[in-house]
Amino acid sequence: MAQKRADMISETRGKLIKAAREAFATKGYADSSMDDLTAQAGLTRGALYHHFGDKKGLLQAxxxxxxxxxxxxxxxxxxxxxxxxxxxxxxxxxxxxxxxxxxxxxxxxxxxxxxxxxxxxxxxxxxxxxxxxxxxxxxxxxxxxxxxxxxxxxxxxxxxxxxxxxxxxxxxxxxxxxxxxxxxxxxxxxxxxxxxxxxxx
CATH class of the missing domain: 1.10.357.10 (Tetracycline Repressor, domain 2)
Known part of the structure; x- marks a missing residue:
């Protein structure tokens, strides 16, 4: 059970980082909206806040x-x-x-x-x-x-x-x-x- 949860956390983080990386590379940090990032990753804005705190934390990741x-x-x-x-x-x-x-x-x-x-x-x-x-x-x-x-x-x-x-x-x-x-x-x-x-x- 613990391993399954860890895998889910890792998968969620991976999706957000992948979406953010693509957006930051093509549009730049300033023009990448959190709503677009989470939509592209198929996740909610709450997931972003939970795993990275904010957009700045996501850039750091x-x-x-x-x-x-x-x-x-x-x-x-x-x-x-x-x-x-x-x-x-x-x-x-x-x-x-x-x-x-x-x-x-x-x-x-x-x-x-x-x-x-x-x-x-x-x-x-x-x-x-x-x-x-x-x-x-x-x-x-x-x-x-x-x-x-x-x-x-x-x-x-x-x-x-x-x-x-x-x-x-x-x-x-x-x-x-x-x-x-x-x-x-x-x-x-x-x-x-x-x-x-x-x-x-």
Whole structure:
């Protein structure tokens, strides 16, 4: 009985998140009405209030889902890289380029900050920082980069990537901005390498 109720709750939440994600991606947060969202999900407005509190809470849930998908995609990139350094650079470039994807750009980098506030304070950022910190420690351990404070460096890197992604999303020409950011990021990150190393290795 308890499992059945849990399944029903999960199904209801899933329907609302799916409907909201589609609406936020196509219409934007401001133009997506709660009545339309619940009607599309085949549920009542009360269900939305019960599970998410309000429309803002629903946006938070949608962003959490997208963030988890982004992290999963980045993890694959890290795993497939030939070296830890390649994985670190490839992951960072992929994160930058994700800000060009229409759904991510609109929901995460445009509507998210305007509704939920500073993205650097979102819980998902802590997971990104921890992941980056682990990569930095591995690079130090294998002698690829100089010894630095891993948390401080991870926060600097993620702050730079997040800030740049927000800039790209709001740029008049996001694609050109993205190319400029990638080039600049690789140059900056390469400063971590030991003298005997080069960014191309």
């Amino acid at each position: 949608v962003i959490t889902q997208i963030d988890e998908e982004m992290m999963a995609r980045l993890s694959v990139i890290i795993d497939e890289a030939a070296t830890i350094w390649d994985g670190f650079i490839d992951e960072s470039i992929a994160y930058i380029k994700m800000s060009l994807e229409p759904e991510i750009q609109r929901i995460v980098f445009l509507d998210g900050p305007s509704v939920l506030g500073d993205p650097s304070q979102w819980p998902s950022q802590n997971a990104c920082i921890r992941s980056t910190q682990r990569s930095i420690q591995r690079l130090i351990d294998e002698g690829t980069i100089r010894k630095v404070n891993t948390e401080a460096t991870a926060r600097l890197i993620m702050g730079a990537l997040l800030g740049a992604s927000l800039w790209i999303a709001n740029a008049d020409d996001p694609h050109t901005a993205s190319e400029q950011v990638v080039e600049s990021f690789v140059a900056l990150a390469s400063g971590l390498l030991l003298v005997s190393e080069t960014a191309g290795q």
